[in-house]
Amino acid sequence: MSATLGKAKGILSYFTRHGTAANLVLVILIVAGLAALPRMRAQYFPDVVVDTVRVSVAWKGAGAEDVDNAIVQLLEPTLLAVEGVTESSASSTEGRASISLDFEPGWDMQRAADDVKAAIDAETDLPEGADDPVIRWGGWTDSVTDVVITGPVGLDQLARFADELVARLFARGVTKTSIAGVAASEMIVEVPTLNLIQHDISMAEIASAIAAETDTSPAGNVGNGGARVRAGVEKREASDISAIVLRRNEDGSELTIGDVATVRVNGVDRNEAFFVGNNSSVSVQVARSDQGDSIEIQRIVEEVSAEMGLTLPDGVTLDLFRTRADAIQARLDLLLSNGAMGLGLVVILLFLFLNARTAIWVAAGIPVAMLSAIAMMYLAGLTLNMISLFALIITLGIVVDDAIVVGEHADFRVRRLKEGPIEAAENAARRMFAPVFSSTITTVIAFFGLTVISGRFGDMISDIPFTVIVVLMASLLECFIILPNHLSHSIASTAKSHWYDWPSRQVDKGFRVFRERLFRPLVGWSVKLRYPLLAGIVLLLAMQVSLVITGQVQWRFFNSPEQPLISGNFAMAPAAERADTFAMMRELQRATEAVGKRYEEQYGTNPVAYAVAQIGSNAGRGLSGTDTKEDYQLGGLSIELIDADLRPYSSYAFVEDLQAEVVNHPLAETVSFRRGHFGPGGDAIDVDLYGADSATLKAAAEALKTRLAQFPEVSALEDSLAYDKEELILELTPQGEALGFSIDTLGTTLTHRLGGIEAATYPEGVRTAAVRVELPEGELTADFMDRTQMRASSGVYVPLSDIVSVTRQTGFSTVQRENGLRLVSVSGDLSEDNPARASDIQAAITDEILPTLDEEFGITHRVSGLSEQENQFLSDAMLGLGGVLIGIYLTLAWIFSSWTRPVVVMSVIPFGLIGAIHGHAIWGIPLSMFSVVGLIGMTGIIINDSIVLVSTVDEYAKERGLFPAIIDAATDRLRPVMLTTMTTVLGLAPLLYERSADAQFLKPTVVTLSYGLGFGMVVVLMLVPAILAMQLDVARQMAALRRAVRHPRRAGLVGSAILAAGAFAALWFALTLGQVMVFGALSPLLGGGGIGAALTLFLGGLCVSFALLYVGIAGLMLRRHKAS
Incomplete structure (x- = not known):
C-alpha cells in the first residue's frame, strides 16, 4: 500500500490509488442521502414566500367612504414610506379597512412587520371608535383534505361528530384543522323599544348586567388546604339569563331581564349551512403546518376517519373531499416511475457503448449524486414536490456526462495509448479535469441564472436551480474522487473477454465502422463546405423562429395542471x-x-x-x-x-x-x-381600471364585463365594486343640541339598537358561544328612524326625527386603491383548451376593448394578474439569460486563455432553438414559462460537448495542422458526445411520452431539452468543426487586413472602408434598434414589429453590408495588385 501511495502526485492521483479513501467518501455520500430521504417532506408545489404585510382596521358601523377617508387615506401615505415597500393596495368596506403592502423580493418580513407596526403606532389620528390595527404576514401553504360528515341526522349531532374527529386528529399530531358548517349556539336577548322606554332602561345597562352574571371569579382558598371559594354561579341557560335582576325597586320588587325581554337560542346552523344532496353536512378542513408532510397527514386522516366511521350511526358517512394529498402522491409516483424508467434506459445505453464493469461504475454515479443531492436538499429545507422531483429527473442523464467523458477517455488510453489501468484512470481524470470542470461550471451558471427570476413564479421554480446545482457538484465529486479508483479495477478486467461484454463488443464494432467510414468523411466535407453549412443551419433557425412569429407555435405563459x-x-x-x-x-x-x-x-x-x-x-x-x-x-x-x-x-x-x-x-x-x-398564478383575465370617481369606474367595469361575456371561453367574470345599501347621514338640529344630545352619544345608542351588543362570551366545547342584546327583528324596518325614541339627559323621551336631520345617499360597498389611486378590478377565467383562441381573445382585450373603454369613459387601465406576472417573468428571464451568457463567456475565456475560443464554443447556443421550437411544433404544445426555464438551462448543457471537443482540437493542433486536428478530434470525441447527449435525452424520454394530464405542464421543459440537445449534438459534431475552420479563415483575413493597413498605398482605401462601415452601422442602428427604443416599434417601411424584429434586421443588415464591403475591398485590392 505504501508503495502505491508513494506514487501518488496530487489529490486526483491519491484517490485513484487509495481505494479505501475513495470508498469512504462513497459510503458517506450514500449514508447521508439514505438518512435524509425518509425525513423529506412531501407536498405539491414548493412553498411560495409571500412578501406581503397586511394591515386591517375594524371600525364598526362606518361606511366604505368613511373608512377610506378616515383610515386608508391617513395610513396609506405613511405605509408607502416604509423602507422596502414597492406597492400598496387598499380596500375599504363597511366597518373595515384592509391595506396590503408588497415588499422587495427577499426582504426580511419580520423586520417589515415591525417597521409597519412602528409606522402605524406613530399615527395618532385614527377614529376614536376604530379598533387597534391588526398586522399579519405569512406564506403560501398546502391544504391536505376536507372530511365531510353527512347523513340523515340533525346538525347538532353532526357538529358533535366533527368535534370528536378534530379531537382524534389532534391526538395523532394533526393540529391544523377547522370546522365549517357549524357555529356555537348564540343566546339572543330581544328587548322591544317600548319596554326600554316603559322601564327607563338602556340596552347597554342590560348587557352590563348579563356580563356581570355569566362569569364567575375565583376568590381563593379557606385556610391551608381548605375549600376553594368561587364567587358567583355560571348562568348559561335561557332561564338563568331571564332571571338576572336589572333593578330593585323601592317597594322591594325586582325588575328582571325576563320582564323586559325575550330570551331565545339560535342553533348551530345560524351562519353557514352545508349540504350533500338533501342531507346536512359538516366539513372538517385539514391543512399541513409549515413543517408538515401532506402525505403523512393524509395517511393519519384516513386511519382516523376509518376508525371513527365504525362508530357512527347508520347512514352517516365520513367522505374525503378535495384531497390534494392523493394528487400529490399520484404525481410523485408518476415522476418517480418515469424517472426509474429513464434511469433504466440510461443504464442500458451505457452497457451498449461501454464494457460492463465500466458501465456499472459510470451508472453508479447516478444514485450517488442523487442521494448526495437529497441530503443537501434536506439540510436546506427543501421538500419533495413536483418541481424538485422534476429537477432530479432533468439531471438523470446530465449527471453521468462527466463520468462518461472520463470513463471513455480512460478506455481510449488503454486501447490506443497502451497505458496501464491505474495510469490510464489517473491520466484520464487529470486530462479531462479542465474541460469537465468547465462544462460543469457553465451548466451551474446556466441554472443559477434562474435565481434571477423573482415574484411568485420565481419562488415556485427556485427548487430547480438549487437541485440541479447540488446534483452537478455531487457528480463532479463522484467523477474525480470516487470513479477513477473503480475505473482502474474495471479497466484491468477488460484484458479478458467476458460473456457479459458481448453486447458492447458488437456495438463497438459497428460504431467503429460508422465512425471511420461515414462520420470522418462527413466531418471533412463539413469543414470544406463550412460556409454553405453555416448558411443552411442559419436558414433552419430562421424557419423555426418564423413558426413562433406567425403563430404556428403558440405562446401560453403558465398552464396550470388540469384540476378536478x-x-x-x-x-x-x-x-x-x-x-x-x-x-x-x-x-x-x-x-x-x-x-x-x-x-x-x-x-x-x-x-x-x-x-x-x-x-x-x-x-x-x-x-x-x-x-x-x-x-x-x-x-x-x-x-x-x-x-x-x-x-x-x-x-x-x-x-x-x-x-x-x-x-x-x-x-x-x-x-x-x-x-x-394550483400554483401561484393569478387570473387569466385581470384588469385594473383607474379613474376619478367610483360611478365612472363601475360603468366602465360593467361595459368591460358585457364585452367579455360575448366570448364563450370566458367565465367567472367579476368586478370588485358592488353597490352599497342606502346610507343615512345624521346631523343634530338646534332642538337636539338644546336637549343636551351629542352626535357621539346618539351614534353609540343607534349602533347598539341597530347592530346589537355582544354582552358576554363563554366556551361551549371547542367553540365560543355568545350572549347578545338586540332589538326584535320586526322593529328594524324602513321606518325605524321615524319611530325611534331617544332619552334626553332630563329623562324625557323624544322622537329621533325631532333632534336630527337626515341626509340620504347611495354609493358603493367598496373603495379600492392602489398606491393611492382609486380603482376597480375586473377578473375572469379563460379556457386554455385552444391556445390560439385564448391568444386571440387576450389580443382583442388589450388591443381593441380596453383602448376603446379608455376613450369612452376617460379612464386608464392596467393589465395585471397573470399577464403582469408574465411580463415580470420574461423581463427577469432576459436579465438572467444575459447574465448567464456573460458568466459562461468569462469562464470559458479563463479556461481557454483566449477571447475568441469561447465564441466558437458558445456558437452552438442559438442553434439549440432549432430543435426546441421544432419539438414544440411536432408535439403541438405551446411555448410556456417552462420552455423558457428549459432554454436557460439548455444554454449551459448544450456547450458541454463543445468544450470537450474544442479542448481536444487545441491539444491535437499542437502535433498536427489545424484541419487534421479538427477532423481527428471530432472523430475521437464522437462516442462521448453521442453518449452524453443520448443519456440526457433518454433520461427525459419517458416524460416526453407520458400521457397523464398531471405531467403536461412540465412537458415544455422536456421537449426543449430533448429536442434542443438532440439537434445540439448535430451542431457540435458538424458545425463546431466548421466554425473552427472559419475562425482560422478570419484570423488569416485579419492578418491580411493588418498588413494592408500598414501598406502605404492601401492604407487610405482600408481606412475609408472602415469609416464607411462604422457610419453605416451607426445609421442602421438608428433606423432599427434606435427607432424601437424611441418610438416603441419599427417604421412601417421596415415592416413594423418590436425589438425582436429590429434586432434581426440590424444583425442581418450588418452581416450583408460587411460581406459586400469585404468583397468590394478584396476586388479593388486584387485589381490594383494586378495593375501594379
Whole structure:
C-alpha cells in the first residue's frame, strides 16, 4: 500500500490509488442521502414566500367612504414610506379597512412587520371608535383534505361528530384543522323599544348586567388546604339569563331581564349551512403546518376517519373531499416511475457503448449524486414536490456526462495509448479535469441564472436551480474522487473477454465502422463546405423562429395542471330572503346533476365524483364585492370531478355546459363558475381600471364585463365594486343640541339598537358561544328612524326625527386603491383548451376593448394578474439569460486563455432553438414559462460537448495542422458526445411520452431539452468543426487586413472602408434598434414589429453590408495588385 501511495502526485492521483479513501467518501455520500430521504417532506408545489404585510382596521358601523377617508387615506401615505415597500393596495368596506403592502423580493418580513407596526403606532389620528390595527404576514401553504360528515341526522349531532374527529386528529399530531358548517349556539336577548322606554332602561345597562352574571371569579382558598371559594354561579341557560335582576325597586320588587325581554337560542346552523344532496353536512378542513408532510397527514386522516366511521350511526358517512394529498402522491409516483424508467434506459445505453464493469461504475454515479443531492436538499429545507422531483429527473442523464467523458477517455488510453489501468484512470481524470470542470461550471451558471427570476413564479421554480446545482457538484465529486479508483479495477478486467461484454463488443464494432467510414468523411466535407453549412443551419433557425412569429407555435405563459375542482358561487339581491338563496342553491345542485347525467350518456361515465352545496358563504375564493351582503344572501357549490386521465374533456368544457344549464333565480345578482387552479398564478383575465370617481369606474367595469361575456371561453367574470345599501347621514338640529344630545352619544345608542351588543362570551366545547342584546327583528324596518325614541339627559323621551336631520345617499360597498389611486378590478377565467383562441381573445382585450373603454369613459387601465406576472417573468428571464451568457463567456475565456475560443464554443447556443421550437411544433404544445426555464438551462448543457471537443482540437493542433486536428478530434470525441447527449435525452424520454394530464405542464421543459440537445449534438459534431475552420479563415483575413493597413498605398482605401462601415452601422442602428427604443416599434417601411424584429434586421443588415464591403475591398485590392 505504501508503495502505491508513494506514487501518488496530487489529490486526483491519491484517490485513484487509495481505494479505501475513495470508498469512504462513497459510503458517506450514500449514508447521508439514505438518512435524509425518509425525513423529506412531501407536498405539491414548493412553498411560495409571500412578501406581503397586511394591515386591517375594524371600525364598526362606518361606511366604505368613511373608512377610506378616515383610515386608508391617513395610513396609506405613511405605509408607502416604509423602507422596502414597492406597492400598496387598499380596500375599504363597511366597518373595515384592509391595506396590503408588497415588499422587495427577499426582504426580511419580520423586520417589515415591525417597521409597519412602528409606522402605524406613530399615527395618532385614527377614529376614536376604530379598533387597534391588526398586522399579519405569512406564506403560501398546502391544504391536505376536507372530511365531510353527512347523513340523515340533525346538525347538532353532526357538529358533535366533527368535534370528536378534530379531537382524534389532534391526538395523532394533526393540529391544523377547522370546522365549517357549524357555529356555537348564540343566546339572543330581544328587548322591544317600548319596554326600554316603559322601564327607563338602556340596552347597554342590560348587557352590563348579563356580563356581570355569566362569569364567575375565583376568590381563593379557606385556610391551608381548605375549600376553594368561587364567587358567583355560571348562568348559561335561557332561564338563568331571564332571571338576572336589572333593578330593585323601592317597594322591594325586582325588575328582571325576563320582564323586559325575550330570551331565545339560535342553533348551530345560524351562519353557514352545508349540504350533500338533501342531507346536512359538516366539513372538517385539514391543512399541513409549515413543517408538515401532506402525505403523512393524509395517511393519519384516513386511519382516523376509518376508525371513527365504525362508530357512527347508520347512514352517516365520513367522505374525503378535495384531497390534494392523493394528487400529490399520484404525481410523485408518476415522476418517480418515469424517472426509474429513464434511469433504466440510461443504464442500458451505457452497457451498449461501454464494457460492463465500466458501465456499472459510470451508472453508479447516478444514485450517488442523487442521494448526495437529497441530503443537501434536506439540510436546506427543501421538500419533495413536483418541481424538485422534476429537477432530479432533468439531471438523470446530465449527471453521468462527466463520468462518461472520463470513463471513455480512460478506455481510449488503454486501447490506443497502451497505458496501464491505474495510469490510464489517473491520466484520464487529470486530462479531462479542465474541460469537465468547465462544462460543469457553465451548466451551474446556466441554472443559477434562474435565481434571477423573482415574484411568485420565481419562488415556485427556485427548487430547480438549487437541485440541479447540488446534483452537478455531487457528480463532479463522484467523477474525480470516487470513479477513477473503480475505473482502474474495471479497466484491468477488460484484458479478458467476458460473456457479459458481448453486447458492447458488437456495438463497438459497428460504431467503429460508422465512425471511420461515414462520420470522418462527413466531418471533412463539413469543414470544406463550412460556409454553405453555416448558411443552411442559419436558414433552419430562421424557419423555426418564423413558426413562433406567425403563430404556428403558440405562446401560453403558465398552464396550470388540469384540476378536478370547480366552484360555483352566487350572490343574491338585497331584497332576497334565505329561502330565495336556498332555492338558488338547489338550482345549482339540479344543474350539476343534469350536466353529469348528460356527460354520462355521452361519454359513459358521470364526471361528478362529489358535490357540496352551501349557503351563508361562498365556496373557494368567493366572489368579489360581497362584503356588505348578508350571510344568508351568499351561496355556492363545490364540485369534484373524476381524475383528468379518466375523461376526454377538460374542466373548462364542463364549466361552459354548467353555465348554460343553470337557470338564474329572479333575485340572483351574480352567478359565477370557476375552475380550480394550483400554483401561484393569478387570473387569466385581470384588469385594473383607474379613474376619478367610483360611478365612472363601475360603468366602465360593467361595459368591460358585457364585452367579455360575448366570448364563450370566458367565465367567472367579476368586478370588485358592488353597490352599497342606502346610507343615512345624521346631523343634530338646534332642538337636539338644546336637549343636551351629542352626535357621539346618539351614534353609540343607534349602533347598539341597530347592530346589537355582544354582552358576554363563554366556551361551549371547542367553540365560543355568545350572549347578545338586540332589538326584535320586526322593529328594524324602513321606518325605524321615524319611530325611534331617544332619552334626553332630563329623562324625557323624544322622537329621533325631532333632534336630527337626515341626509340620504347611495354609493358603493367598496373603495379600492392602489398606491393611492382609486380603482376597480375586473377578473375572469379563460379556457386554455385552444391556445390560439385564448391568444386571440387576450389580443382583442388589450388591443381593441380596453383602448376603446379608455376613450369612452376617460379612464386608464392596467393589465395585471397573470399577464403582469408574465411580463415580470420574461423581463427577469432576459436579465438572467444575459447574465448567464456573460458568466459562461468569462469562464470559458479563463479556461481557454483566449477571447475568441469561447465564441466558437458558445456558437452552438442559438442553434439549440432549432430543435426546441421544432419539438414544440411536432408535439403541438405551446411555448410556456417552462420552455423558457428549459432554454436557460439548455444554454449551459448544450456547450458541454463543445468544450470537450474544442479542448481536444487545441491539444491535437499542437502535433498536427489545424484541419487534421479538427477532423481527428471530432472523430475521437464522437462516442462521448453521442453518449452524453443520448443519456440526457433518454433520461427525459419517458416524460416526453407520458400521457397523464398531471405531467403536461412540465412537458415544455422536456421537449426543449430533448429536442434542443438532440439537434445540439448535430451542431457540435458538424458545425463546431466548421466554425473552427472559419475562425482560422478570419484570423488569416485579419492578418491580411493588418498588413494592408500598414501598406502605404492601401492604407487610405482600408481606412475609408472602415469609416464607411462604422457610419453605416451607426445609421442602421438608428433606423432599427434606435427607432424601437424611441418610438416603441419599427417604421412601417421596415415592416413594423418590436425589438425582436429590429434586432434581426440590424444583425442581418450588418452581416450583408460587411460581406459586400469585404468583397468590394478584396476586388479593388486584387485589381490594383494586378495593375501594379
